[in-house]
Amino acid sequence: MPLPALSAAVRKKNLRVCIIGGGGTGAALAYDLSLRGIAVVLVEKGELTSGTTGRHHGQLHSGARYAWADRAIARECYAETLILRKIAPETIEYNGGFFIALDDDEAGLVPDFLSALAESGIPSHEVAREKALEAEPAMNPALKRAVWVPDGSFDAFRLPLSFFAAAARLGADIRPWCEVTGLEARGGRVVSATVLDRRAREPAEVRIEADCFVSAAGAWAGKVAALAGIDIPITPAPGTMVAFRGRFADMVVSRLRHPSDGDILVPQRGLSIVGSTQRVTDDPESLLPPRGEIERLRLDGAALVPALASAPVHAAWSAARPLAGRSGSDEGRSISRDFAVLDHGRLDGLAGFISVIGGKATVLRAMAEKAADAVCASLGLEAPCETKRYTLPSWREYYARRGREER
Numbered sequence: 001m002p003l004p005a006l007s008a009a010v011r012k013k014n015l016r017v018c019i020i021g022g023g024g025t026g027a028a029l030a031y032d033l034s035l036r037g038i039a040v041v042l043v044e045k046g047e048l049t050s051g052t053t054g055r056h057h058g059q060l061h062s063g064a065r066y067a068w069a070d071r072a073i074a075r076e077c078y079a080e081t082l083i084l085r086k087i088a089p090e091t092i093e094y095n096g097g098f099f100i101a102l103d104d105d106e107a108g109l110v111p112d113f114l115s116a117l118a119e120s121g122i123p124s125h126e127v128a129r130e131k132a133l134e135a136e137p138a139m140n141p142a143l144k145r146a147v148w149v150p151d152g153s154f155d156a157f158r159l160p161l162s163f164f165a166a167a168a169r170l171g172a173d174i175r176p177w178c179e180v181t182g183l184e185a186r187g188g189r190v191v192s193a194t195v196l197d198r199r200a201r202e203p204a205e206v207r208i209e210a211d212c213f214v215s216a217a218g219a220w221a222g223k224v225a226a227l228a229g230i231d232i233p234i235t236p237a238p239g240t241m242v243a244f245r246g247r248f249a250d251m252v253v254s255r256l257r258h259p260s261d262g263d264i265l266v267p268q269r270g271l272s273i274v275g276s277t278q279r280v281t282d283d284p285e286s287l288l289p290p291r292g293e294i295e296r297l298r299l300d301g302a303a304l305v306p307a308l309a310s311a312p313v314h315a316a317w318s319a320a321r322p323l324a325g326r327s328g329s330d331e332g333r334s335i336s337r338d339f340a341v342l343d344h345g346r347l348d349g350l351a352g353f354i355s356v357i358g359g360k361a362t363v364l365r366a367m368a369e370k371a372a373d374a375v376c377a378s379l380g381l382e383a384p385c386e387t388k389r390y391t392l393p394s395w396r397e398y399y400a401r402r403g404r405e406e407r
């Protein structure tokens, strides 16, 4: 169903929410709250999607990767892929995926993997090796067994831009190049944010007042919470990805083993993206791939698709996962990929402030739904989520509208 244009008449009690962070999570939240009739102002310190959102593989996770150990996020991923395929078909390439076993140990994992997938509600089936190689001839011919799963890929920029386009159409005030540098509280409640607005030639400090502030600042959420004097459990965990020139497969190809480094190949347009690695950092800003990781990922990728051994590198980059939890000695690997909505009124005695952390780009809509539910609960508002109902406008609409406004 196409998105209706909401009139100002349905606005709920003149409430205003300020969202901090213009990645996928902030985009989906701006849309969700606008659809519930709440006025939204969103501030992003750089260009929209310039955080982790614009730098991931773009794998539409069926949840299969997490089925071994993390059933909650596995189920959520699959449910969300079905919704996104309905509301944002233009941004998705839905070709399916293969998990391939390359040795006897990996082949021995197939029965366990299939039952983990069944228990997570993710459709799957084993495909005879000849049939799998017929479907994706560039895969390693030495593969022993292959399992089909409903993976896909999506455009890391265009999916969030469709959410931004929808939010803007409903009246959301979206402000890129605006960094929150302070959060002010009065009487146990956050009441305003100090924002450095860099859109004009001379940066200006402005104050934004709102009834509720939501940090959707991804790997920066710890820094944003610290502005309000709150310590939240988040681990920024960078990973490296390498884009090789050439599209060697149409399906996502993953190594059939417990999640580890270099075990995914995602096709994106004419490129094949191999990832990833994992470490932890205190600072998610300006990350670069550490020495050696590009060649390591080439070797790992070539195990999946041998042609990658000699394919030219198009680009390599790093980005930080916003893992919801504190890291132990395992570089954050035991932290769930699930997300958490933290209502700091309930948890820390500071009302009007909520953080949404963790998750995956695939579950951006679900993260927004839970965060918007928390906003409504904290404002004493009854307004159900409606983001499953409407087809999102084209991603093109966002910049077309912004261009018109700037001219």
Ligand SMILES: Cc1cc2nc3c(=O)[nH]c(=O)nc-3n(C[C@H](O)[C@H](O)[C@H](O)COP(=O)(O)OP(=O)(O)OC[C@H]3O[C@@H](n4cnc5c(N)ncnc54)[C@H](O)[C@@H]3O)c2cc1C
Binding pocket: 020, 021, 022, 023, 024, 025, 026, 043, 044, 045, 046, 048, 049, 050, 051, 052, 053, 054, 055, 056, 057, 058, 059, 060, 061, 178, 179, 180, 181, 216, 217, 218, 219, 220, 224, 237, 238, 239, 240, 241, 275, 276, 277, 319, 320, 321, 322, 358, 359, 360, 361, 362, 363
């Ligand atoms: C290596 C790697 C590969 C991945 N691959 C996939 C994948 O294939 N599929 C998938 O579904 N997920 C994947 N993910 C996970 C996914 O990328 C993230 O979960 C998702 O992008 C997080 O989105 P976000 O909007 O929460 O955070 P972000 O996109 O980081 O957005 C937060 C924004 O907040 C802004 N901000 C920070 N501080 C301030 C401030 N003070 N004021 C204003 N703005 C501020 C930042 O600039 C940033 O733009 C991957 C992650 C990594 C690291």
